[in-house]
Amino acid sequence: xxxxxxxxxxxxIVWALLALGVLALGIAVWLQxxxxxxxxxxxxxxxxxxEKLPEGGGGVAATHLYWGFAEALRPLLSRLxxxxxxxxxxxxxxxxxxxxxxxxxxxxx
Amino acid sequence: MKRMELLxxxxxxxxxxxxxxxxxxxxxxxxxDIEILAALTPRYDVERFxxxxxxxxxxxxxxxxxxxxxxxxxERVKRIYAQTPDPKVVIAIGGCASTSGVxxxxxxxxxxxxxxxxxxxxxxxxxxxxxxxxxxxxxAVAKLERLMEGKEG
Numbered sequence: 001x002x003x004x005x006x007x008x009x010x011x012x013i014v015w016a017l018l019a020l021g022v023l024a025l026g027i028a029v030w031l032q033x034x035x036x037x038x039x040x041x042x043x044x045x046x047x048x049x050x051e052k053l054p055e056g057g058g059g060v061a062a063t064h065l066y067w068g069f070a071e072a073l074r075p076l077l078s079r080l081x082x083x084x085x086x087x088x089x090x091x092x093x094x095x096x097x098x099x100x101x102x103x104x105x106x107x108x109x
Numbered sequence: 110m111k112r113m114e115l116l117x118x119x120x121x122x123x124x125x126x127x128x129x130x131x132x133x134x135x136x137x138x139x140x141x142d143i144e145i146l147a148a149l150t151p152r153y154d155v156e157r158f159x160x161x162x163x164x165x166x167x168x169x170x171x172x173x174x175x176x177x178x179x180x181x182x183x184e185r186v187k188r189i190y191a192q193t194p195d196p197k198v199v200i201a202i203g204g205c206a207s208t209s210g211v212x213x214x215x216x217x218x219x220x221x222x223x224x225x226x227x228x229x230x231x232x233x234x235x236x237x238x239x240x241x242x243x244x245x246x247x248x249a250v251a252k253l254e255r256l257m258e259g260k261e262g
Contacts (some may be wrong), residue, residue, distance in 0.1 A: 050184075052184070
């Protein structure tokens with residue numbers, strides 16, 4: 001089955017075969033990896049420049065990618081976080097406030 | 110069985126062309142570190158042999174240790190050695206790593222590297238020339254080959 005377009009074609013079987021091929025290649029490479037590491041020792045832990053791993057693992061989280069932005073915008077973010085109380089009533093209240101402001105802006109303009 | 114032997118041979122021959130080295134300074138003056146960098150510069154260019162520095166001991170075949178072991182580094186050296194996968198080879202670069210050098214029996218050091226972790230190759234000098242470091246790495250390759258072929262424990 002092929003669906004043509006101006007830019008090429010979409011063949012699900014071709015792409016599925018390609019994905020399987022890439023997967024097989026990945027598994028083949030993975031199987032060649034070292035298996036001599038000692039389980040349950042520090043060889044399994046992430047490397048932190050030789051430092052002891054902190055409690056909870058000490059991995060690198062995705063949020064660390066924008067750590068600098070979060071630090072720079074901390075005054076704003078801390079207020080925004082405070083507004084997120086988790087209560088539905090608060091959120092509906094904010095919705096109503098924004099709606100009223102929007103209606104007033106539309107009516108007065 | 111033959112296929113496995115072939116794979117092992119391929120791995121050993123691949124090792125000759127892709128030796129990954131982790132450099133660790135345990136308390137030196139940086140003289141040896143500069144010579145290691147010199148070995149990487151175009152004049153010596155060890156990367157043409159596949160020898161390259163890596164950022165984590167978990168990817169390394171060889172630990173290149175410079176400097177005598179200071180007290181704060183003791184735990185770190187032990188941990189980094191433990192985190193390097195087997196088979197591995199440790200090279201002590203320079204007089205301080207090999208014998209403590211000018212810091213011999215100093216109050217704030219624990220002695221040469223082999224007081225803390227086993228060392229396979231010693232490269233003396235203060236600092237050793239890049240040629241000597243490359244010679245040490247070549248000896249490390251030979252040792253690693255023997256380890257991978259199971260000829261040495």
